[in-house]
Amino acid sequence: MERGLSAQDQQFRQEMREFFTTQIPQEIRAKAHTGEELTKDDIATTHRLLHAAGMAVPAWPVEWGGKDWSNRQRYLWFDELQLAGVPAPLAFNANMIGPVLATFASEEMKARFLPPTAALDIWWCQGFSEPEAGSDLASLRTTAVRDGDEYVVNGQKTWTTLGQYADWIFALVRTDPAAPKPQQGISMLLIEMTSPGVTVRPIQLIDGGHEVNEVFFDNVRVPADNLVGEENHGWDYAKFLLGNERVGVAPVGWIKRKLADVKAHAAQVAEGEGTLLDDPLLAARIAELECDLAALELTVLRVAANSHHGKPDPASSILKLRGSQIQQDVLELMVDVAGPASLAWEPGDDTPDWARRSAPVYLNFRKASIYGGSNEVQRSVISSGILGLKG
Amino acid sequence: MFDAKLWRALAEMGTLGLPFPEEAGGMGAGPVEVMIVASELGRAGVRSPYAETMVAGTLLGDDALLGSLCDGSALVVPALTEPGRAWSPLPVGVVLSGGAASGVRAPVPYAAAADHVVTTARAGDSTAILAVDAPVSSTLDLAGKAIRVLAEDGEATVRRAINLGILALGAEALGAMDTALALTVDYLKTRKQFGVPLARFQTLTQRAADMYTSVELTRSVVYFAAMSLAADPDDEVAIARLKVSAGKAGRHVGQEAVQLHGGIGVTAEYAVSHLLARLTAIEHTYGDARYHLARLARRVGDYGALDLMA
Missing domain, CATH: 2.40.110.10 (Butyryl-CoA Dehydrogenase, subunit A, domain 2)
Incomplete structure (x- = not known):
């Protein structure tokens, strides 16, 4: 870890900045920036532009479209992407199922699924949580019973993000109800969303938007070839996936951009003879968040530098915890800066978009400390896995 | 309060003159080495005027007294x-x-x-x-x-001296927090109440996880401040952020370490109370978190997005 960037990395950063700010449509970046709900087309257009430039899945193995970048370069890629307000490549494809398949799937399955997954010719969604299996994911009850060359799947998944757009779902299913430990009877199946017996129902969220869904499986017949890796080893793949999610989920560049926005907006909101940015209390909250953010970013960089052969530095467990907290703090501050303007949610008056969207986005992102393993789960991972505190 | 024997030993190891020029009797090393020494002093719970010496030595400039400071004779x-x-x-x-x-x-x-x-x-x-x-x-x-x-x-020298002193204090605080956390974790594993180890109670282990988080974040900030001073001894922003982060974390980790120990935590007999006392003293030396935060706050409007790699 060195202070500053090498000349080579500086040039790399400049190239990334140039690409993101000139090649991704401004209107999509502006929407993402103010927190407008992105359409399926917005996400797909961005993902495909990134893919065409070889920038959708840089962390994958090179033979499947990844880049032979250093940890620092991968960091700069994501940082600049977020700073430019570019919607990230679809996480279900790029960060979740892609790396799982690249690591655990058969060669046939890799060849079949990885190219369309990288290109977003398949839109994936995640079938993990169930109504009775949240933090206690291993208690999941959706079953898959082998019947000849097929599995017959029954049960229900929930919190399926953007499932309304998805072509396929990667689902955890119970294949051995008699296994001695619940974790040992779980498999991962790839299921086409158009299969007979799959039903998707929307869940309306706190901000009024439609982002997540319930997915029902009623005697859905799935070819046995769609089993990922080995039967009853799905829990290992799920842990691998969630581990990646926790390391990759600290949205440092996104927070940097939001914090810069908070300052710019505060400088425009009149208070007394000056602006909100002149208020020492508000300025101190901004400065404190910048300290917190700096500590987070430096930790992300330190942890990335210390990871060996895919085995993350133990300190990576804190990234999801702090990343979500600081993300929520900055959105809370945005609502505070909007103040009375945050009360106007609907378009049509003079309220600027950022202020109109501030409260819904703040409310929506209460999810950040819940998804991908709640912060309480993260603390348990730290206390038992790192500190060795096991009751 | 001042351990002369220990001080002589630190002098013999060359730690007192670490960042000062060799021709003045120092070792010609830099802020990164100061950080390493100070964090080990903090970890071992050694109470010494190490940060003070870094400040005094910088203030002395090329004065002949620097040689005596480095060899521990004064x-x-x-x-x-x-x-x-x-x-x-x-x-x-x-x-x-x-x-x-x-x-x-x-x-x-x-x-x-x-x-x-x-x-x-x-x-x-x-x-x-x-x-x-x-x-x-x-x-x-x-x-x-x-x-x-x-x-x-001498204003520039004064500011530079305080920067180095704050780095030493921040690193010492990091070491002290490492020990406070280790003692706390060990206590939770071994102390039994209601017939079970305290580690059985999530209300305690979740808080230990937050302590770990504070410590690891501080570690990153301390390392960065050392690298920043190595690149630019006048970098007051990296140092102010260090003092804010270490100050907040020191309060959090120190207070929780005492609380999770229960009654033994407030006794003079047990190490954890001394660590909280030392973390409190560090927080109030060369400006507390409030002071440094106020300075950072006055300049937040001067730039847009945070850029640590500039």
């Missing part, structure tokens, strides 16, 4: 605080005029053990650096004292 401490006044890196009520100084410095750290004091005084629009013999008590009244003027316009 204890030189900085006196930078004024009674009745919040922290200020520059002198306010201490004045140099017509070759004589006036004003009071207090409390002077390690005054009883010190041989010499370096202090600062307002000299017109400049900040002078002065050397005086150490007082017998922790109050130094400069009126009528024999002084040596080391620098007539």
Whole structure:
């Protein structure tokens, strides 16, 4: 870890900045920036532009479209992407199922699924949580019973993000109800969303938007070839996936951009003879968040530098915890800066978009400390896995 | 309070003159090495005027006294605080005029053990650096004292000295927090109540996880501050962020370490109470988190997005 960037990395950063700010449509970046709900087309257009430039899945193995970048370069890629307000490549494809398949799937399955997954010719969604299996994911009850060359799947998944757009779902299913430990009877199946017996129902969220869904499986017949890796080893793949999610989920560049926005907006909101940015209390909250953010970013960089052969530095467990907290703090501050303007949610008056969207986005992102393993789960991972505190 | 034997040992290892030039008796190393030494002192719970020595040595500049500071034959401490006044890196009520100084410095750290004091005084629009013999008590009244003027316009040196001192304190705090966390984790594993180890209670283990988080974040900030000073000894922003982060984390980790120990945590017999005391002292040396946060707050409008890699 060195202070500053090498000349080579500086040039790399400049190239990334140039690409993101000139090649991704401004209107999509502006929407993402103010927190407008992105359409399926917005996400797909961005993902495909990134893919065409070889920038959708840089962390994958090179033979499947990844880049032979250093940890620092991968960091700069994501940082600049977020700073430019570019919607990230679809996480279900790029960060979740892609790396799982690249690591655990058969060669046939890799060849079949990885190219369309990288290109977003398949839109994936995640079938993990169930109504009775949240933090206690291993208690999941959706079953898959082998019947000849097929599995017959029954049960229900929930919190399926953007499932309304998805072509396929990667689902955890119970294949051995008699296994001695619940974790040992779980498999991962790839299921086409158009299969007979799959039903998707929307869940309306706190901000009024439609982002997540319930997915029902009623005697859905799935070819046995769609089993990922080995039967009853799905829990290992799920842990691998969630581990990646926790390391990759600290949205440092996104927070940097939001914090810069908070300052710019505060400088425009009149208070007394000056602006909100002149208020020492508000300025101190901004400065404190910048300290917190700096500590987070430096930790992300330190942890990335210390990871060996895919085995993350133990300190990576804190990234999801702090990343979500600081993300929520900055959105809370945005609502505070909007103040009375945050009360106007609907378009049509003079309220600027950022202020109109501030409260819904703040409310929506209460999810950040819940998804991908709640912060309480993260603390348990730290206390038992790192500190060795096991009751 | 001051352990002369320990101090001689630290001098023999070359730690006292670590960042100072070899021709002055130092080791010619830099902030990164200072950080490493200070964090180990903190980890071991060694109470010593190490950060003070880093400040004093920087203030001495090329004065001959630096050699004695480095080899441990003289204890030189900085006196930078004024009674009745919040922290200020520059002198306010201490004045140099017509070759004589006036004003009071207090409390002077390690005054009883010190041989010499370096202090600062307002000299017109400049900040002078002065050397005086150490007082017998922790109050130094400069009126009528024999002084040596080391620098007539020393503001940049003063700020640089405090930067290095804060780095040493931040690193020491990190080491102290590492130990506070380790003691706490060990206690949760071994102490039994209700017939089970305390580690069985999530209300405690979740808080230990938050302590770990604070410590690891501080570690990153300390490393970065050391690298920042190595690149630019005048980098006050990285140092202010360090003081804010270490100050907040020190309160959090120190207080929780005591609380999770229960009653034994507030006894003088047990190490964890000393760590909280030391973390509290560090927080109030060379400006607390509030002071440094206020300075950072005054400049947040000068730039847009945070850029640590610039």
